[in-house]
Structures are given as C-alpha cells and as structure tokens.
Amino acid sequence: MENCYLLSWKEGKDPLASAFAPEDTKPSYELISDLNGLNELPFELDLIKLDVDINGLIKSNDLSNLKEIWRDYQPNSLAWPLMSERMKSIVEDNLTGDEGIDWISALVNSSQEKRKYYIPRFNTELDVLNFEKTMFIDGTDHILKPVFDSSKLGSYTMFIKPSSFQITPGIYIKETLRKIILKEKLTGISFEMTKVV
Structure with a gap:
C-alpha cells in the first residue's frame, strides 16, 4: 500500500511572498463557477511580502529583502494550489490521465518580472x-x-476528496509523486501524511 500526502504551503518564521488577487475579487469559492469554460484567470495576481509582528500581519510591496520570492508552490490570497510552470510540468508528466484535471493559467507580478x-x-x-x-x-x-x-486509488497520482470544489487547496498525492517532487527540489511545499487503508 502506497502512502499518500496532503500538499501544503511550507511555512516558516521568515517573511514570505504571497500572490494577492485584486482587492475587489470575489471570494474563491464564488470564483470557481465564473471560471467554467475558461483556462486563464481573468485578473493578475501581485506578489506581496507578508510578515508578522506583535501587532499582527504586515503587508508590504517591498520584496527586496526576501530570501525567496518565486516558489514552485506559491502561497496566495485565494488559498488555491498555485504551481510554477516547472511544478505543473512535473505533476503533469506523472498523472495517469484518469484524474480528470485541466489547468487554469494565472499571471503573477512582482515589481521586477511577471x-x-x-x-x-x-x-x-x-x-x-x-x-x-x-x-x-x-x-x-x-x-x-x-x-x-487503497483499492480505489490505483489509477490516480493526484486526487481530491469527494464533495470538494473543482479547485481546492485540499490536494493529495501518492508517495511516488512526493519522491519526484523532493528529488526535483521543488520549493514551497510541505507534505502531511494522510490515512490510507
């Protein structure tokens, strides 16, 4: 039986860059139906530095002192799985084709590049x-x-639990894909083992 893991954003004590949707964007669960038939987000995301002090969350446009700006699994204000081109390619190369996945592209801006x-x-x-x-x-x-x-997971490398929205942060992967992600040193990802019987 192969282990399975919930994908999560890697957290730490240091400030991080998170991709933010425009202020007037609908909540992510309402956006999903608006994306039916679309393969790209109708807006762009902007990288914002997030930090915490005794007064709470601090947002800043100044990314200059961050160790890492672009992560392969980028945190974002929509709480959606936002994967770099490299991560998408690695995941896609290891899907079986039975997962029923398509991809929505999203442009992410920093002050220096897109x-x-x-x-x-x-x-x-x-x-x-x-x-x-x-x-x-x-x-x-x-x-x-x-x-x-485990008997139902045979033809899936990446999956979500039933009744989840089509786009969800709750993505699970098999051990085989986890090993590839670790070998390729994709950034910004942590794994939480989940129960399989």
Whole structure:
C-alpha cells in the first residue's frame, strides 16, 4: 500500500511572498463557477511580502529583502494550489490521465518580472474514500477527516476528496509523486501524511 500526502504551503518564521488577487475579487469559492469554460484567470495576481509582528500581519510591496520570492508552490490570497510552470510540468508528466484535471493559467507580478503559474482543476468527482473509516459531521456528507481506500486509488497520482470544489487547496498525492517532487527540489511545499487503508 502506497502512502499518500496532503500538499501544503511550507511555512516558516521568515517573511514570505504571497500572490494577492485584486482587492475587489470575489471570494474563491464564488470564483470557481465564473471560471467554467475558461483556462486563464481573468485578473493578475501581485506578489506581496507578508510578515508578522506583535501587532499582527504586515503587508508590504517591498520584496527586496526576501530570501525567496518565486516558489514552485506559491502561497496566495485565494488559498488555491498555485504551481510554477516547472511544478505543473512535473505533476503533469506523472498523472495517469484518469484524474480528470485541466489547468487554469494565472499571471503573477512582482515589481521586477511577471511569471505564469497554473491551478489544477478537477473536473471529475473521484471515488477514493473508505466510507466506513472516514469521519463525517453527523447527519451530513461533510468530511471531517478523510480516510482513503487503497483499492480505489490505483489509477490516480493526484486526487481530491469527494464533495470538494473543482479547485481546492485540499490536494493529495501518492508517495511516488512526493519522491519526484523532493528529488526535483521543488520549493514551497510541505507534505502531511494522510490515512490510507
């Protein structure tokens, strides 16, 4: 049985660059239906430095003292999986084709340059859960803690839990893809092991 992991943004104590949508952008869950039939975001994102002090969160346009500006898995105000061209290429090369994914491109700006990033969109609801072991909120289909069924994961390298939006930060990958990501030294990613039975 292969281990599976939830992809997350790597956090640390140092300030970081996060890609921000324009101020008047709808909440991310409302944006998803607006993107039906589109393969690029209708707006651009701007990198903002985020830091924390005793008064809370500090935002700044000055990225000059950051160690790392462009991450392969870029934090962003939409809380969407925003992948560099390199990460998209590596992920795409390792998909089976059964995942039902297409990609939405997004332009991200710093004061010095503009780069293209990609958001995976899952167009098929995948049957991946072990329903007996998964924890749900009583009387609903809302998942508290997913437990995946190894016999259902065979044809997927990357997947989401059922009932998630097509675009979600809750992306899971198999160990094989995790090893490739680590070998290729993709930046900005941490992995949280999830339960598979």
